[in-house]
Amino acid sequence: MIPKISTLSGYLYEYQKSLANPEAFWGNIAENFYWRKKWDNVLEWDFDNYDTKWFVNGKLNITENIFEKNLFMLADQPAIIWEPNDPSEAAITITYKELFEKVCQFANVLKAQGVQKGDRVAIYMPMIPEAAVAMLACARIGAIHSVVFAGFSATSLSDRINDSQCKVVLTSDGNFRGKKNIAVKKVVDEALENCSSVEKVIVVQRTHAEVNMKAGRDLWWHEVVEGVFTDNVAEEMDAEDMLFILYTSGSTGKPKGVVHTTAGYMVYTAYSFINVFQYNKGDIFWCTADVGWITGHSYIVYGPLLAGATIIMYEGVPTYPDVDRFWEVVDKHQVTHFYTAPTAIRALMSYGIEPVNKHKLTSLKVLGSVGEPINEEAWQWYYLHVGKGNCPIVDTWWQTETGGMMMSPLAGITPTKPAYATLPLPGVQPIIVDNDGKELKGNNVEGNLCIKYPWPSMIRTTYGDHERCKNTYFSTFKGYYFTGDGVKRDADGYYRILGRVDDVINVSGHRMGTAEVENAINSHPLVIESAVVGFPHEIKGQGIYAYVVLDSASENHEVDKIRQSLLLTVSKVIGPIAKPDTIQVVTGLPKTRSGKIMRRILRKVAEKEIGSLGDTSTLLNPEVVEEIIEGAGLKVPS
Ligand code: WT7
Numbered sequence: 001m002i003p004k005i006s007t008l009s010g011y012l013y014e015y016q017k018s019l020a021n022p023e024a025f026w027g028n029i030a031e032n033f034y035w036r037k038k039w040d041n042v043l044e045w046d047f048d049n050y051d052t053k054w055f056v057n058g059k060l061n062i063t064e065n066i067f068e069k070n071l072f073m074l075a076d077q078p079a080i081i082w083e084p085n086d087p088s089e090a091a092i093t094i095t096y097k098e099l100f101e102k103v104c105q106f107a108n109v110l111k112a113q114g115v116q117k118g119d120r121v122a123i124y125m126p127m128i129p130e131a132a133v134a135m136l137a138c139a140r141i142g143a144i145h146s147v148v149f150a151g152f153s154a155t156s157l158s159d160r161i162n163d164s165q166c167k168v169v170l171t172s173d174g175n176f177r178g179k180k181n182i183a184v185k186k187v188v189d190e191a192l193e194n195c196s197s198v199e200k201v202i203v204v205q206r207t208h209a210e211v212n213m214k215a216g217r218d219l220w221w222h223e224v225v226e227g228v229f230t231d232n233v234a235e236e237m238d239a240e241d242m243l244f245i246l247y248t249s250g251s252t253g254k255p256k257g258v259v260h261t262t263a264g265y266m267v268y269t270a271y272s273f274i275n276v277f278q279y280n281k282g283d284i285f286w287c288t289a290d291v292g293w294i295t296g297h298s299y300i301v302y303g304p305l306l307a308g309a310t311i312i313m314y315e316g317v318p319t320y321p322d323v324d325r326f327w328e329v330v331d332k333h334q335v336t337h338f339y340t341a342p343t344a345i346r347a348l349m350s351y352g353i354e355p356v357n358k359h360k361l362t363s364l365k366v367l368g369s370v371g372e373p374i375n376e377e378a379w380q381w382y383y384l385h386v387g388k389g390n391c392p393i394v395d396t397w398w399q400t401e402t403g404g405m406m407m408s409p410l411a412g413i414t415p416t417k418p419a420y421a422t423l424p425l426p427g428v429q430p431i432i433v434d435n436d437g438k439e440l441k442g443n444n445v446e447g448n449l450c451i452k453y454p455w456p457s458m459i460r461t462t463y464g465d466h467e468r469c470k471n472t473y474f475s476t477f478k479g480y481y482f483t484g485d486g487v488k489r490d491a492d493g494y495y496r497i498l499g500r501v502d503d504v505i506n507v508s509g510h511r512m513g514t515a516e517v518e519n520a521i522n523s524h525p526l527v528i529e530s531a532v533v534g535f536p537h538e539i540k541g542q543g544i545y546a547y548v549v550l551d552s553a554s555e556n557h558e559v560d561k562i563r564q565s566l567l568l569t570v571s572k573v574i575g576p577i578a579k580p581d582t583i584q585v586v587t588g589l590p591k592t593r594s595g596k597i598m599r600r601i602l603r604k605v606a607e608k609e610i611g612s613l614g615d616t617s618t619l620l621n622p623e624v625v626e627e628i629i630e631g632a633g634l635k636v637p638s
Contacts, residue, residue, distance in 0.1 A: 002032045002274050002307070008413055011426070018426040025427060026054070026456055030267050034069040035060045036236050039263075045454045047481065050466075050474045052454045053240050054264035061234035062243065062266045063140045066305045067100040068234075078310045081284070082129050083329050085176040085316035091333070094129055096308075099136075102129075104232035106137035109224050113200050115168055117142030117235050120245065122166040122198075123291075124148045124157055124188060126175035127315045130204045130221060131291045132301050134170045139243060142235035146245040146257070149292025150175055150182070152575040154190035156255075160247050164257055164463050165197040170221075174207030178320035185211040239263035245463045246294055248400040249513040250472055251484070251503035257463030258294075258400050264456030265298075265403050266306060272404040272425055273303030276394050277337050277366055278411040284363070286312035287339040288326070293510075294400040295370055298457075299339060303404070318344050324355035327386075331359045338386070339368035339396075341509035345378045345386075346539045356385045364388075366411040369395045371509030372541045373497050379418035397421035397497050399483060400511075401473065403457025406430070407495050420496045429453040430495065432487055437477040440489075448501060449487035450480035503599075505534035505542045510577050512544070514599075517580070520573035521546055524566055526554045531589050531597050532580065535606035543581035545606035547628065550585055559585055582606070584631055588624040590616065601625060605632050613637075 005011050018025040023042035030039070039058035045051065075097040082092040094102070115121060121143050125131040131147075138145040148160050150172075161169065169192070175182040185203055189212060192198055203211065204221040213220075243265055245257040273279060285304050289295035304311045312333055318326050326348065330338060348355070367387050369379075374395055383393055393416055396408040406428050407421040408414075414422050424430050432440045432447040440447050451458075458481065462469040476482040486498035500506060503514045514532040521530040528549045537543035546566075554562055563583045570579050590598040598619065604610055605628055616625045629636050 002271055003029060004274050004278070005410055005413065005426075008415075011410055011413055011423075014426040015424070019429065022427060022453060026267065029271050030055055030263070033060065033065050033266065033270075039239060043454060047454075047474055047479050050470045052458060052460060054261075054454075054456045055239040055267070058239035058263050059236050060239065060263060060266075061140065061142075061237050062262055062302070062306075063103060063136050064234050065266060066136070067096065067103070070308050071096060071100065074308050077308070079305060080129050080132060081310060081312050081333050083312060083314045083316075083333065085178070085320065087321065087325070087328070092129065099133070101230035102133045103136040103140055105225055105228050105230045106133050107140040107232045108228050109202070110137055110143060110168070111141055112228070113168060113202070113219075113224070115141065115143050118144065118242075119168070120144045120146055120164045120166040122146050122148060122157070122161050122169045124150050124169060124171045124184065125204065125291075126150055126172055126177070126184065126206060127290060127313055128172065128204065128206060129313060130170075130172075132313065135244070135291070135297075135301055140232060140234050142237055142241065144242045144244055146247070147292050147297065148247070149290055149575075150184055151292070151577060153572050154187045155573050156575055157187065158191035158194045159254060160257070161191065161195045161198060163247075163254075164245050166195075167197060167199050169198055169201045170204075171201060172204040172206045173211045174209035176207060176315060178317040181207055181209065183209055185209070189214075237262045240460070242460075244297065246297065246400055248294075249504060249511050249516055251513055252515055253513075255513075255516070256465070256468060256472070258459050259461045259463050260403050260457065261460050264458070266302070268404040268455060268457035269298045269303035270306035273299060273309075274307050275410055275425065276396060276405050276408045277339075277368065278413070279304075279307055279309055279337070281308070283309060283336040283365070284312060284334055285309045285337040285339070286314070286330070286333075286335045287368075288314060288318070288344065289339075289341070289370075294403070298404050318348060322355070323348060323351045324358055327356055327359040327361060330361055330364060334363040336363055336365045337368065338364060338366075339370060341371040342369055342374040342378050343372065343508040343540055345369070345374070345382050349378060349381045350539065353385050361386060361388065364391050367391045367393045369393060370398070372506045373499055374419055376418045383418075392416060395419070395421050397485075397495070401459040402455070403459070406451070406455070407497075417494055420490075420494045422494050424495070427455050430487075431480065432489060433477050433480065443489055443491050443493050446488040446498070447486070448477065449483045449485045449497070450477050451483065452480050505544065507534075507537075507542050507544060507577065508540040512578055516574065517544060517546065517570065517578050520570045520578065521548060521566060521580075523573060524569045526551050526557070526562060527566070529589065531599065531602050533599055533603045533606050535603070537581065544578070545582045545584070545602075546580040547584050547586050547589060547602055549588060584628070586624065586628050586631060588621050590622075590625055590628070591620045593618070593620050595620070602628070605629055605634065608632070608634060610634055610637060
C-alpha cells in the first residue's frame, strides 16, 4: 500500500523525512509498486547541466501497476464511469477487468499496425473511454503517446505530429461538446496533408458523422479490434524510458514537447493523488479536465487508476444542457471528489446558487481546484455552496512540467486559507528568489518560485531539443528549476501563487504564450506587427488583448471585418481558445530605442491602470502612447 498521511503531524514528519533523505523517502514509496527489476540507485541528478534519473535501471511497465498488480482485488470494481455529453444517452461503466481487456486488445491492434516500442502515437480524441484505452495501450507496448487537445486547430495538430514524428494518429469521426458537433476527422485530414510520418489513422465512431476514409491509411477502431485477443504481455520498460510527450506553451516560439518518463511519473502521480485527495477505497473521483492537458493525464488516467480508484470521465461541457449539469452528475454518480478549474467555478457562480441548490451534493467529501490562481470570492462560493461548508478545498499548484501536484493542502489535514496553495508536498523543495537569483529566506517574502531539488515526476527534456529544456527551466536562476510563477510566502509560511512572471498568460486555465498568439496574428496578410498581453478577466482569469498594426492595404476594409478575419486566423493557426478578447488597431507599438516593445505600457492600458505608466519620454515613439490610451477608450492623464 502506498503510504498515506493521515494527520498534520504526520505530514510534518514525512516532509522532514523527505528533506533529510529524499532517496530513502522515495525509495520507500517506490517499494509499493510492481517492478520487473528493482532500481540500482534511487536518484542521479544535475541541475547545472540538466539531467535527472529516478530509479536508475529499474524495469517495469506502468500498466502492470494499474492492472496485474491489483486485479485480484479490483476486477469487478468500476474503473471508468463515462458520462456522455447528452444526458439522455446512457452512462457506461467499465470495470478494471473490462478496461484491462480493452487495453490489451488495443495494444495488440497497435502492434499489428506496426507500432513498436519507442514509436510516437498522436491521440486527438474527445473525452470518451477510448481516449484512456488509447493512452494505456501505448504505455502497454512502450509506444510514446502525444495527446493533443481536440480543440486545437489542424495547424497546431500537424506541428505537434511533425515535431515528434508520430507514426499513428488515433482520433474520432466527430466530437459532441455541448450543442456542438465538431468534425474532428476533418481536422485530422487537413493536418495530415503536411505530415509525412503518419502511416495509419484509427478512427473511433462516435457521432456517425460522414467522414472521408483514406484507403490504406485510415481504419475504423471498431473494425480493427474485432476478434483481436484481449490478453497481452506488457513490454518491459526502463524506469527512464519515455512514457509520453505533452506539448505546452512557453514564453518563446512554438509549444514544446514536455517529456515524462515511466517510473518517476508513476510513483509521483499515485502518491500525490492518494495523499492530496485522501483517497479511500470506494471513492468516486471526478476530474473535469480534458485528457488533452496534464491534469487529464495525471489525475484522470494515471494517478487515480494506479490507486485503484473509480473515475468519472465526462464528455461534455459544464453548461450543457443546463448550467446545473456538473451538480446533476455529482448526484447521479455519487461523486465524492470533485476537481475542477477556477474558471469553471466563476462561470457557474455567475448563474447564482439556485442551479446548485437544486441538487443534494451530499456525496461530496473533497473539492479541488487547479490550473490558475483561485480568487477568494470563488473559493468561498465553492466552499459554501458546493461543499456546504464541510468539504475541504485542495488548491493544487503544479504544471505540465512538474507532472504532478507540487503544493496543495492535504484534504482535511492541512488547514486551508482561501487562495493559498498552502504547503509543498513531501519531497518538494520550493524556494523563492529575487530577480538576481538570491534566495529570499524566512516568511513574508515575495518573488520568483523555483524548486531546488528534483522530484520523481519532473520534466526530463523537451522532445528533440534538450538545450531548449536547459535554457527554459535551468538557466534563469542557476542551480534551480524555474517555474515561471511569482509567489508569496506569508507570515505562516503558506504559499500563494501570484501568476506568471514571464510572457505566458493563463486563459481559463489554458496556458498560452503571448509570442505564439502574436505569430498567429502576424500571419494575417494585412498585419505588419502585433503585441499581445494578458489582462484580468472576471471569468477567464486572464483575457487576451492584442494591439495590431495594419498594413496600408487595410484602408480598403472595415476595421470590424478585419477584426473578424483576425479572429478566424488565430482559430485556424492555434485554435478557438487563443482568440483575443480585444483587438485594438494602432498605428505603432511603443518601443525602446533599441526596438524592444514596451509591454509594460501595453499591459497597463489593457488593465486600464494608466495612472502609473511611468516615464515614456525615452521611447522611440512616445507619441503612440497617447493614441493607444485614447484608442482604448481611456483618458490620457494630464
Ligand atoms: C501554470 C501551469 C497543472 C495543471 C494545469 C495547468 C498556473 C496551475 C495553479 C494554482 C495558481 C496555478 C501556474 C502554472 N497554475 N495551478 N493552483 N494556483 N496558479 O498546467 O498548463 O502547465 O500551467 O498554471 O501559473 O505555472 P499548465
